[in-house]
Amino acid sequence: MRNILIIGAGRSATSLIKYLLEKSEAEELFLTIGDLNVQNAQKFTSGHPNGRGILLDVFNDPQRREAVENADLVISMLPARFHIQVAKDCIEFGKHLVTASYVSNEMKLLDPKAKAKGLVFMNEIGLDPGIDHMSAMQIIDRIKDKGGEMLLFESFTGGLVAPESDNNLWNYKFTWNPRNVVLAGQGGAAEFKQEGKYKYIPYNRLFRRTEFIEVDGYGKFEVYANRNSLQYKAIYGLKDILTLYRGTIRRVGFSKAWNMFVQLGLTDDTYKLPNSATLTYRDFINCFLPYSPTDSVELKLRHSLKIDQDDLMWEKLVDLDILSNQKVIGLKDATPAQCLQKILMDSWTLAPEDKDMIVMYHKFGYELDGKKYQIDSNMICIGDDQTYTSMAKTVGLPVAIAAIKILNEEITTPGVQLPIKREVYEPILKELEAYGINFTEREVPYLGYNPERVVG
Numbered sequence: 001m002r003n004i005l006i007i008g009a010g011r012s013a014t015s016l017i018k019y020l021l022e023k024s025e026a027e028e029l030f031l032t033i034g035d036l037n038v039q040n041a042q043k044f045t046s047g048h049p050n051g052r053g054i055l056l057d058v059f060n061d062p063q064r065r066e067a068v069e070n071a072d073l074v075i076s077m078l079p080a081r082f083h084i085q086v087a088k089d090c091i092e093f094g095k096h097l098v099t100a101s102y103v104s105n106e107m108k109l110l111d112p113k114a115k116a117k118g119l120v121f122m123n124e125i126g127l128d129p130g131i132d133h134m135s136a137m138q139i140i141d142r143i144k145d146k147g148g149e150m151l152l153f154e155s156f157t158g159g160l161v162a163p164e165s166d167n168n169l170w171n172y173k174f175t176w177n178p179r180n181v182v183l184a185g186q187g188g189a190a191e192f193k194q195e196g197k198y199k200y201i202p203y204n205r206l207f208r209r210t211e212f213i214e215v216d217g218y219g220k221f222e223v224y225a226n227r228n229s230l231q232y233k234a235i236y237g238l239k240d241i242l243t244l245y246r247g248t249i250r251r252v253g254f255s256k257a258w259n260m261f262v263q264l265g266l267t268d269d270t271y272k273l274p275n276s277a278t279l280t281y282r283d284f285i286n287c288f289l290p291y292s293p294t295d296s297v298e299l300k301l302r303h304s305l306k307i308d309q310d311d312l313m314w315e316k317l318v319d320l321d322i323l324s325n326q327k328v329i330g331l332k333d334a335t336p337a338q339c340l341q342k343i344l345m346d347s348w349t350l351a352p353e354d355k356d357m358i359v360m361y362h363k364f365g366y367e368l369d370g371k372k373y374q375i376d377s378n379m380i381c382i383g384d385d386q387t388y389t390s391m392a393k394t395v396g397l398p399v400a401i402a403a404i405k406i407l408n409e410e411i412t413t414p415g416v417q418l419p420i421k422r423e424v425y426e427p428i429l430k431e432l433e434a435y436g437i438n439f440t441e442r443e444v445p446y447l448g449y450n451p452e453r454v455v456g
Contacts, residue, residue: 001028001029001030001050002027002028002029002030002072002073002407003029003030003032003070003071003072003073004020004029004030004031004032004071004072004073004074004075004403004407005032005034005067005068005070005071005073005074005075006020006031006032006033006034006075006077007034007035007056007058007064007067007074007075007076007077007078007086008034008035008076008077008078009033009034009035009037009040009041009043009044009053009077010035010040010077011176011389011391011392012077012100012126012176012391012392012395012396013033013044013077013392013396014044014387014388014389014392014396015388015392015393015395015396015397015400016075016077016392016395016396016397016399016400017031017033017044017045017051017396018044018388019396019397019400019401020400020403020404021044021045021048021050021051023400023404024048024050024051025050027404027407027408029050029404029407030050030051031045031050031051031052032051032052032053032054032067032070032071033045033051033052033053033054034053034054034055034056034067035053035055035056036055036056036057036058038053038054038055040053041053041054041055041056054067058078058082058085058086064085064086064089065089065092065093068086068089068090068093068095069089069093069095071095072095072096072407073095073096073097073098073403073406073407074086074089074090074095074096074097074098075097075098075099075399075400075403076097076098076099076101077099077100077399079101080099080101080102080104081104083099083101083104083107084104084106084107087107087110087121088110090119090121091110091113091114091117091119094117094119095119096119096120096121096122096403096406096407097119097120097121097122098120098122098123098125098399098402098403098406099122099123099124099125099399100123100124100125100126100127100129100130100395100398100399101123101124101126101129102123102124102129103123103124103416103418107121107123107416108416110416111415111416114414114415114416115414115415117414118414119414119415120406120411120412120413120414120415120417121415121416121417122402122406122411122417122419122424123416123417123418124418124419125398125399125402125418125419125424125428126394126395126396126398126399127157127159127358127360127391127394127395127398128157128360129418130394130395130398130399130419131360131379131394131398131429131432131437132155132157132360132362133235133418133419133420133425134398134419134420134424134425134428134429135360135362135377135379135425135429135439136153136155136236136362137236137420137425138425138426138429139362139364139375139377139441140153140236140237140238140364141422143364143366143368143375144237146368147368147369148366148367148368148373149240149366149367149368150238150241150364150365150366151241151242151243151365151366151367151372151446151448152241152242152243152244152363152364152365152366152374152446152448153232153236153238153241153243153244153245153362153363153364153365154243154244154245154246154247154361154362154363155245155246155247155360155361155362155363156213156221156223156246156247156248156249156359156360156361156362157248157249157358157359157360157361158221158248158249158250158358158359158360159175159176159356159357159358159390159391160172160175160249160250160251160356160357160358160359161173161175161350161354161355161356161357162354162355162356162357162382162383162390163218163357164355165350165351165353165354165355165356166251168319168347168348169312169315169316169319170251170254170257170316170319170320170347170348171250171251171253171254172250172251172254172348173348173349173350173354173356174344174345174348174349174350175350175356175383175389175390175391176391176395178341178344178345178348179337179338179341182267182269182337182340182341182344183267183269183337184248185203185206185207185224185227186203186267186269187227188203188227188228189201189202189203189227190206190224190225190226190227190228190229191227191228191229191230192225192229192230192244192245192246193229193230193241193242193243193244193245194242194243194245195242195243195448196242196243198230201225203262204262204263206224206225206262207224207255207256207258207259207262208255208256208259209224209225210222210223210224210255211223211247212252213249213361215359215361215378215380216378216440217380218359218380220252221249221250221251221252221359221361222249222250222251222252222253222254222255223247223248223249223250224247224248224250224255225245225246225247226246226247226248229244229245229246230244232244232246235418235420236420242448243365243448249359249361253312256313257313257316260305260313260317261340263305264285264288264289264304264305265288265336266288266336266337266339266340267336267337267340268335268336268337269335269336269337269338270335271335271336272333272334272335273287273333273334273335273336273339274333276329276331276332276333276334276338276339277328277329277330277331277332277333277334278328278329279328279329279339280324280325280326280327280328280329281321281322281323281324281325281327281328281329281343282297282323282324282325283325284329284339284343285297285301285322285323286300288336289301289304290304297323298323301317301323302314319347320343320344320346320347321343321346321347322343327343327346329342329343330342350386350389351386352385352386353385353386354385354386355382355383355384355385355389355390356382356383356389356390356391357380357381357382357383357390358379358380358381358390358391358394359378359379359380360378360379360439361376361377361378361379362375362376362377362378362439363375363376363377364376364377365446365448372446372448373443373446374443374444374445374446374447374448375441375442375443375444376441376442376444377439377440377441377442378439378440379437379438379439379440381393381394381436381437393435393437394437397432397435397437398419398428398432401427401428401431401432402419402424402428405424405427405428410423410427411423411424
């Protein structure tokens with residue numbers, strides 16, 4: 001049996017574990033699933049002859065090192081900042097590594113050592129990053145193969161609630177780490193390029209600079225810019241491209257409403273509220289409003305955010321019960337962002353029968369033989385339930401497929417890498433189609449942003 005160690009049994013690991021257990025007999029695999037919560041580690045392998053769950057504390061060096069040494073390949077589903085020590089163990093013991101996270105600078109520094117030992121360190125092989133890389137490179141390479149010159153590339157992804165489970169005024173529920181949702185867009189201005197012009201959106205304006213897309217059968221969505229689109233010039237080989245823009249998809253109206261939290265300061269994660277444990281939701285909101293001996297919290301909030309009496313924005317706040325004087329934050333020394341997350345989880349946590357939805361949308365503009373063309377490509381994936389979500393499927397399945405192909409020596413290029421080579425993306429995208437993860441392509445007239453090249 002070939003041993004795969006999976007570190008982390010959170011919500012994104014469900015489909016990954018299920019896939020590998022189903023393949024374990026045919027592929028001669030044994031899974032060891034390690035988690036700080038041993039019940040989480042064991043619940044997916046209970047009774048299965050080819051899997052076991054163990055207690056694994058990634059900060060316990062002897063425990064972690066022993067688990068890595070006994071594996072043939074390691075899959076780390078930990079938060080990105082915890083991968084590096086696992087990666088160093090993999091270098092020491094000569095083990096392949098697969099993660100769904102962005103490549104950190106520390107991880108990049110391990111590239112020479114991984115190559116020297118012939119180890120595949122596959123990163124960014126989940127959804128976004130992951131399926132976005134593979135599906136984009138497949139079409140970009142196809143365009144370049146026939147002599148086309150890329151003019152425009154836009155890529156948008158969103159983890160949303162499926163239409164049948166969309167029952168709140170925000171048209172949104174948490175389908176992945178809620179903390180990442182609350183902190184989205186922070187850490188620097190969004191940087192991108194449109195018609196040869198470099199554009200920047202600071203965080204305080206990010207959720208008021210949105211664009212719209214239409215997806216057949218699912219209607220209109222809005223997109224706000226991701227933090228740094230420009231890094232993909234080098235990654236995708238788009239050095240001279242005129243338009244390069246990546247963004248996050250939400251239902252129309254979400255960003256305008258979310259901007260209320262940004263303007264109030266509720267998404268700030270840089271300081272702690274000393275009395276957060278005893279604050280009611282109403283008290284928490286009042287912390288960010290001016291003092292008044294006469295005005296109610298409601299009146300001050302309306303005035304501060306300039307919310308008219310008939311504005312739907314107010315109904316969205318009411319929908320969250322954000323002014324309750326009964327509910328308590330209950331978190332000691334929490335930041336404003338942590339308090340906001342607690343409030344949102346009351347309303348935005350998926351119910352057991354809820355289904356989530358992944359939407360991915362690419363636009364490719366190119367020139368060939370003096371003519372301009374455009375390909376639009378989109379993917380919709382609907383989850384099964386609260387456990388086997390579309391998020392878990394689209395993150396976990398590419399990780400699992402890559403792991404087996406590395407063990408089977410179908411993916412052999414060593415080093416710290418992304419799934420942008422044909423040997424990686426072609427077979428993985430092909431297999432994903434069998435699991436309902438496939439793209440619909442259509443050729444449309446090339447519009448770009450500015451066909452006449454007028455300065456913008």
